[in-house]
Amino acid sequence: MKKSIIALLLANVLSPVVMAAQPMLIPQSEANNSWFNQTNNYRFNNSEPLPGTAGINLAAGAFIIQDKGEYQNVMAFGNPQFGGEIEAGSTLDELLTFIKPSQMYASGSAFLAVNPTSKNGVAWGNGVTRGEEKSIENIQSVYPGTESFMIVKTDGSLIEYTPSTGTESSIDAITSSDIIRSIYHSGGTIGESIAWVALLESGKIKVWGDGAAGGTISKEAKKALKNEVVQSIYATKDAFLVKTQSNKYVAWGGDNSESGTIPSDISSILNSSGSSSIQATEKAFAVISNSTIYAWGDDACGGKINSSTSDFLSNMKSPQLSATRCSFIATDVSTGKLAQWGNLHTKKTYGENTRLVTRTSNEGALVLDSDGNYIDALQSAELSPDALNAFVAPASETIASGNAFAAVNHQGLGAGSNILNSWANGANVDDITLTCDGIPIDLYSTQAPDNSVSYFLAYHPSCGDEVTTWKTGEESLPSVSSLRITPDVPVIGEKLKGDYLYVAADSGAEEKNSLRTWTVVETHEELYEIKEQSISLLLSI
Structure with missing residues (x-):
């Protein structure tokens, strides 16, 4: 579980700071093993769980800051369009101060902060017009998806709340x-x-x-x-x-x-012998039954185990499963073996009785022992020279985004004892190298189901600027299911980039300094044909 040190971001507060605990309605051991992680955040595969006061979506993060359990404010980072910016004195800031949330949830494109005592909450992020955020009432529990939140109300009813449209829809199945x-x-x-x-x-x-x-x-x-x-x-x-x-x-x-x-032969085995572990990739399942691994689904995503890999797996005595986006990884403590199959293939044997811990991105895996010592780096996890030098000491914390990694290596006491590096495919990311003297560094990152942009945040109190943020990959924002722009907001520009059309609107507010907000609209052929016509027609598609 992530430590509560991020709560110390309160400026000039010397008293102890705590973060409220949030019960996991779905056990982490279960939530972690689906491809799309079933937690309160937008995560994938074997992500390390976040505290209930932290929310991370596709391109931004938000943290509830508390002092002795009392709400102070929300700190956000990442892409402003996805909720990564909260302006002091704004409607959102005032709503948050009024609600005093202690639980945070993140869909793929937005945040929802909730006060479990008053049962009120507020959402913001992609598609939510700044200044038009509103309070949501009678919230009992929340389950985020990609673009919406399933909310169980206090009367037991279930609604789907979509921030981009501001609508609440009842679920007829319930x-x-x-x-x-x-x-x-x-x-x-x-x-x-x-x-x-x-x-x-x-x-x-x-x-x-x-x-x-x-x-x-x-x-x-x-x-x-x-x-x-x-x-x-x-x-x-x-x-x-x-x-x-x-x-x-x-x-x-x-x-x-x-x-x-489920193939009939695997179904018969499972229904008679059960399983000790289940893991999913994007398009396949793998299970362990009586120390034997079985898989089904898309062959290219781990659904088929070839004979060579099967023979290698048969030598494992107590295998454990993890996954990248489209490959499974099996490790075994007693034999020190590691096997990977799907869109990526690896068969390796390390030292016997070595507990292998894998931190996976979409296309790579960092392999450590249980003490954080470096064992290996597979595919995109290949270390940069700086990261390799730092791993002469064990890592006290590691994290993976969709396309990159970061680690804090603890090298004893005194000067330069904690070293932060971030890398992907053998190269440093954004020249991120930070050295702190005996000060813990906490790591957080966004994740994406592809290899698009990812954001990182490192919190290091009493070291430099306290917070370091960086991103990897090319900015490529997805479309949302709906788009709202106030009719009297003048459109001041548009541009095409890749598969998306970006529309710029001028807020017209002096305090915003005529901020241009680029909103992405899903592209299809008709959009190109009429892009010179009026904005009302453009947005009606």
Whole structure:
């Protein structure tokens, strides 16, 4: 669990600072093993959990700052369009001060801060017009998705709140008699399909959303679950896998999903012997049953284990699973073996009785021992020369974004004892190298399902400027499902970049200094054809 040191960002406060704890409605051991991590943040695969007061979406982060449990303010970093900037005295700042939130949630494109006592919250981020943020009432629990939040209200009803439109939509699949225990989702990429599964207190499930992402449960799956009590749920991008209390495994997915159908031979093994571990990539599942690993789904995403890898895996005595975006990684303590299959392939043997810890990005893995000592770097995790030099000492903290890594190496006491480096593919990122004397450094990062831009934040009190932020990759913002611009805001420009059309609007407010806010609109052919016409017609598409 991330430490609470980020709360010390309160300026000139010398008294102890604490961060409120938030119960995980979905156990981390379960939430972590879906491709799209089922936590209160926009994370993927085996991400380290964040405290309940921290929110990180695709391109920004927000932290609730407290002093002795009392709300002080929210600190944000990253892309302003995704909520990475909160102006002092703004409508949002005033709402946050009034609500005094202690829990933070992040979808792919926005934040939702909640006070669990008053049950009120406020959202901001991509598509939310600055100055038009509003309070949301009667919030019991929150489950973020890519572009919206599923909110269980205090009366037990379920609504989907979409910040970009400001709308609350009731979920017809949930009735007044359904008591929700937790909610899971597939999907993962903004602008693409997403589906949801509600696990009820009765152990039954309710399914809704886009059929292509598993939003329609198959007749076979529904029949198999008729008299079952569901225990846990896992998801790929377009399928769900459930495990029941009677040790039955049932899957379903979209029409083109290969992970939504468990092969009959694997199904027989699981239903008779059970599993000790389940892991998902973007398009495949892998399970461990009686120390043997089985996989199904898209071959190129880890759904097929070739004979060579299978032979290598058979020598593992107690394998453990992790994943990148499209490959599985199995490690074994007793033999020191590591195998990777999917879109990336590796077979290596390290020292026996070495507990291997993998920190994965989309296309790479940093391999350490349990003490933080460097073992290996696979694919995009290849160390830069500076990072390699720093790893003469163990890492006290490591983190991965979608396309890069960062680590803090602790080199004893005194001058330069904590060294921060960030790298990808053997090169430093943004020349980020920081040395602090005996001062802890906490690391945070955004993640993306592709290799687009990622943001990092390092907090280092009493060392330099206290906060260091940097980003990797090329800025490429996704489209949102809807777009709102106040009609009387004059449009002052537009430009094409890659697959997106950017529209610039002038706020017209003196205190904003005529700030240009570039809002991205999803591109299709008709958009290009009329881009010289009026903005009202442009935005009506």
